[in-house]
Amino acid sequence: MPAKSKAQQKAAGAALSAKRGDTPKSKLQGASKQMAASMTEKQLEDLAKGSAKGKPEHIG
Incomplete structure (x- = not known):
């Protein structure tokens, strides 16, 4: 499942x-902190992979 925005990526x-x-995990903030705790390395x-070209910065 590729990211839908640059921020998510x-x-x-x-x-x-x-x-x-x-x-260090202590450097993570916000969404990245939650992602590290709840997702596998493969997920x-x-x-994270793929091109950021053409993706919006954020999804509203």
Whole structure:
């Protein structure tokens, strides 16, 4: 399931980084913190991959 917005894609990337141990989990905020706690590494990979081109910054 690809991300629907750039913000969602960035949050998934940050959560994935923390899940892999590249970034401390204490640095996560908001959606990325929730994603890291509730999603598997595979789910985060699917959400973070792909091009951000043509996606809106945020979904209202």
